[in-house]
Amino acid sequence: QLDIVRKNVVEISGRDAREVRVVACPYRICPLGAHIDHQGGIVTAMTINYGVLLGFVPSDDAEVVLQSGQFKGITRFRVDDLQKPIENRGNITWESYARGAVYALQNSGYDLRKGIIGYISGVNGLDSSGLSSSAAVGIAYLLALENVNDLVLSPVDNIQLDKSIENRYLGLENGILDPSAILLSRYGYLTFMDCKVCNITYPSRVGIICESSSAKRLHVLFYVRQALKMHQYSVKLIQVYMRPKSVY
Structure with a gap:
């Protein structure tokens, strides 16, 4: 897939393949607490080895040119254009996230002078599957724009910027779970978040067992090797039901 992404960037931009830069952002799973992070709840998460690849080169000016591996069309806009929040959620499209990234950086006071020419691709069938592809x-997009504009931001900064994309630009009620899992997860560990005080710890190494069945939903068992104390309970085995297309 990486070679396909690079090839498409070369075709769109006319640049040499050696100039292509790539951002890899993983999807995440949430054994406990999904959708309560924006209420200050306690959640757990970890990333998986599937995700989004964004290949890009810096544009010669402020123009952004993007193509998607999953959606038709090419989008064009400029990073020096003022981006306004989307008022109707029905108008959200795949290009909205790129515009939202520009909006978040603009409204946080960052100076954007260069755009990107890029090709973004996820895993077919896993968009809108509950793995936080958005x-x-x-x-x-944030990391690519920061790279070409020589901006150095911390993971915590980017968590807040992604939250700005979702909350302020798109009008969605998302918390810190998704961006925190993507930017702060550690290999082999369950990420434990107290969203009320924004405290993140890594209390246990985790093994995953995926059981395939003919049922409509797959059984995914998360075995926590060390006892994880949560709400005064010792959690040793967590059973989560996910859609078949969410597990590979």
Whole structure:
């Protein structure tokens, strides 16, 4: 897939393949607490080895030119154009996340002078599957724009910027779960977040067992090797039901 992304960037931009830069943003799973992060709840998460690839080169000016591996068309706009929040959620499209990234950076006071020419691709069938593909896309655009504009931001800064894309630009009620999982997860560890005080810890190494069945939903078992204390309970085995297309 990486070679395909590079090839498409070369075709769109006319640049040499050696100039192509790539951002990789993983999808995430959430064993406990999904959709309560924006209420200050306690959640757990970890990233998986599937995600979004954004290949790009700096544009010669402020123009952004993007093509998607999953959606038709080419989008064009400029980073020096003022981006306004989307008022109707029905108008959200795949290009909205790129515009939202520009909006978030603009409204945080960052000076954007260069755009990107890029090709973004996720895993076919996993968009809108509950694996936080939208946050992965938003973060990929943020990191690419920061790279070509010589901006150095911390993971915590980018968590807040992605939250700005979702909350302020798109009008969605998302918390810090998705961007925090993507930017702060550690290999082999469960990420434990207290969203009320924004505290993140890594209390346990985790093994994953995926059980395939003919049922409509797959059973995904998360075995926590060390006892994880949560709400005064010792959690040793967590059973989560996910859509078949969410697990590979």
